Amino acid sequence: AGESTEQTDVLSLIHDSWEAAGIKLFTRPSQRNVFRNRIFSGETLMSVWFGAENGLATELNSPQDFVPYTQQQLQWPKWGQFIETGGMSGEATDMGPAKRLQELYVTWRNAATRAVKKSAWDEILQINADQVFTIGLISGVLQPVVVANALHNVPEEAVYNWDPGAHFGVYLPDTFWFDKASTANANAD
Known part of the structure; x- marks a missing residue:
């Protein structure tokens, strides 16, 4: 879909390595409704979209x-x-x-x-x-997450993805806690 250049940019990055593997890649961004109609009618050979979340x-x-x-x-x-x-x-x-x-x-x-x-x-x-x-x-794209020093029990490394758990949900955010002394010092500054 042609709303953004993200998918076209990714295809540009893989073009040469796919060509070396014998796959010729020709991109044709189009409006989302045109894109879907072409796919639904069976007119496309290959399409690019986000995968399983x-x-x-x-x-x-x-x-x-x-x-x-x-x-x-x-x-x-x-x-x-x-x-x-x-x-x-x-x-x-x-x-x-x-x-x-x-x-x-x-x-x-x-x-x-x-x-x-x-x-x-x-x-x-x-x-x-x-x-x-x-x-x-x-796959496995790193996602930095900023956490205040006063917030504790947040995992150092985790899986950041919609499903399961809607990002942090799987890590039980109800068990995160703030250190009152660190919070008081931060507020004093």
């Missing part, structure tokens, strides 16, 4: 980013559209591993135990690793 994936997190179930997933919009519309539009999944992903998603959603969810999750991840439906570009 799940820093610490477990079997309890939905595997929806890794299975074809909605046209909003840009790696398989026609298959997702088929599911969303009950077969009225889009295309039926015609690739064995992708069909299996759909079955596993239903298994995960309907699972009565954590063990069944884990088994489905593990197979979903394995299929994605074997088939490489998406190519990840950036």
